[in-house]
Amino acid sequence: QVQLVESGGGLVQAGGSLRLSCAASGRTFSRYVMAWFRQAPGKEREFVAAISWSGVSTDYADSVKGRFTISRDNAKNTVYLQMNSLKPEDTAVYYCAADQAGWSSRRDIVYDYDYWGQGTQVTVSS
Numbered sequence: 001q002v003q004l005v006e007s008g009g010g011l012v013q014a015g016g017s018l019r020l021s022c023a024a025s026g027r028t029f030s031r032y033v034m035a036w037f038r039q040a041p042g043k044e045r046e047f048v049a050a051i052s053w054s055g056v057s058t059d060y061a062d063s064v065k066g067r068f069t070i071s072r073d074n075a076k077n078t079v080y081l082q083m084n085s086l087k088p089e090d091t092a093v094y095y096c097a098a099d100q101a102g103w104s105s106r107r108d109i110v111y112d113y114d115y116w117g118q119g120t121q122v123t124v125s126s
Helices: none
Strands: 006-007 010-013 018-024 033-039 047-053 056-058 068-073 076-082 092-099 120-125
Touching: 006 092, 018 033, 018 092, 018 120, 033 068, 033 076, 047 068, 047 076, 056 068
Parallel strands: 010 120
Antiparallel strands: 006 018, 018 076, 033 047, 033 092, 047 056, 068 076, 092 120
16 A cells, blocks of 8 residues: 655746655565656646656656756655656646556556555746
């Protein structure tokens, strides 16, 4: 069982930066693929980024490539999402997720993830 708690959201102007954190409980954190998803009002939850258990492999949605960076610190049971050059369209609730099945050919499928956090709101003003 893994419990995930996100933090770091807030209100920022377009072009600004935020760093989200996701703290995980459980001794097997390092075995999970970790990811960030987001959901804007009236829209489906969408994939943002994922990172393998070792941190060697990462994957990003095209909409955030070059602006967002996912990383993890297994010693601290924490995964991060550094968000730069933020745009109003990045406004959403951001969720942390954990997948115990391992690094697969696709990381963007919501139903593949076993555990979810409660989410943190990110609002980007124009």
